[in-house]
Amino acid sequence: MEGCKRGGQSRGAFDPYTLVRQPHTILRVVSWLFSIVVFGSIVNEGYLNSASEGEEFCIYNRNPNACSYGVAVGVLAFLTCLLYLALDVYFPQISSVKDRKKAVLSDIGVSAFWAFLWFVGFCYLANQWQVSKPKDNPLNEGTDAARAAIAFSFFSIFTWAGQAVLAFQRYQIGADSALFSQDYMDPSQDSSMPYAPYVEPNTGPDPAGMGGTYQQPANAFDTEPQGYQSQGY
Numbered sequence: 001m002e003g004c005k006r007g008g009q010s011r012g013a014f015d016p017y018t019l020v021r022q023p024h025t026i027l028r029v030v031s032w033l034f035s036i037v038v039f040g041s042i043v044n045e046g047y048l049n050s051a052s053e054g055e056e057f058c059i060y061n062r063n064p065n066a067c068s069y070g071v072a073v074g075v076l077a078f079l080t081c082l083l084y085l086a087l088d089v090y091f092p093q094i095s096s097v098k099d100r101k102k103a104v105l106s107d108i109g110v111s112a113f114w115a116f117l118w119f120v121g122f123c124y125l126a127n128q129w130q131v132s133k134p135k136d137n138p139l140n141e142g143t144d145a146a147r148a149a150i151a152f153s154f155f156s157i158f159t160w161a162g163q164a165v166l167a168f169q170r171y172q173i174g175a176d177s178a179l180f181s182q183d184y185m186d187p188s189q190d191s192s193m194p195y196a197p198y199v200e201p202n203t204g205p206d207p208a209g210m211g212g213t214y215q216q217p218a219n220a221f222d223t224e225p226q227g228y229q230s231q232g233y
Helices: 002-011 016-021 023-045 064-093 097-130 143-172
Strands: 047-049 056-058
Touching: 016 023, 023 064, 023 097, 023 143, 056 064, 064 097, 064 143, 097 143
Parallel strands: none
Antiparallel strands: 047 056
16 A cells, blocks of 8 residues: 555656646746736836926826736736746645645636736726826836836736636546546545456466456445546536
8 A cells, every 4th residue: 555655646746847848837937927027117117207296107197006006916916826836836746636626726717817907907007008198208218118018918818818718628627637647546445446356366277277357346336436537527
């Protein structure tokens, strides 16, 4: 039994090469970079100095809420990406199918929610940039950064939506080996798992010379299965 557990643990070991090749991991890294561009552009060049007023103002139509929203969404998206990248690293070590299901469902909800927030942010920043008055920025300072924040907010809609779609696909194909092949379950604790073939000692004449074999049917016990059995959850 200890040999089986050691085997289960080795299969659940972290494999960085496999992790970086997964599409959802690639999208997380891209989303992470986009969030840096958005909040970095606004923090560094999104505020202008007013010589007459002696104070800074937001480059987006002097609306401080626009700059605050862009920075807040960017920073929180940055942290969320790191959180789910850590979850991707830990995911193969999760032995409970129910816990894996919760992780994938949270990925769907969080990714869809952030796609919505980026959509709102793109519309908000684009609108405020469009109605900004040229006289507020006669030297066109920080215009490239302001446009970059708007552009990468738009791109982030699709990267987060893509994460939601991929997570939903993972939810639908929960029995796929890519998702559950590393799951270990003790056969003595799983009534739905067939017993290993039993070979009778060859005590008598046997035409095949192999002895009799016996295997317990998979559904011998009418109990609720503890492992994953179907394509859907």
